[in-house]
Amino acid sequence: MIHYTVLPLEAVMEGIDHEDFPRPVEIVMNGVTMQVHPINARQARIVRLISCNLQDYLNPQYAPGRMIEFQPFLQG
Numbered sequence: 902m903i904h905y906t907v908l909p910l911e912a913v914m915e916g917i918d919h920e921d922f923p924r925p926v927e928i929v930m931n932g933v934t935m936q937v938h939p940i941n942a943r944q945a946r947i948v949r950l951i952s953c954n955l956q957d958y959l960n961p962q963y964a965p966g967r968m969i970e971f972q973p974f975l976q977g
Contacts (some may be wrong), residue, residue, distance in 0.1 A: 930971055933957050936952050937969070 904913060924937050925936045934952040937945035947967050950957060957963050 909957060927951065928971060933963060
């Protein structure tokens with residue numbers, strides 16, 4: 902990506918190594934594997950769909966940026 906700017910490189914790259922959000926995690930909800938940013942123990946924001954039916958991409962329920970509620974569980 903090329904940025905054309907009058908700002909110095911230090912100002913453009915400031916904070917690039919600082920993470921404001923936790924790392925995305927993968928969850929499966931209703932058969933759709935998606936990557937989400939956890940907000941708290943029961944809520945997350947959808948980042949992207951990883952594995953799903955092609956029609957799920959058109960479903961606004963799974964749109965990136967949408968908040969979802971899920972029931973976390975431990976695999977064992």
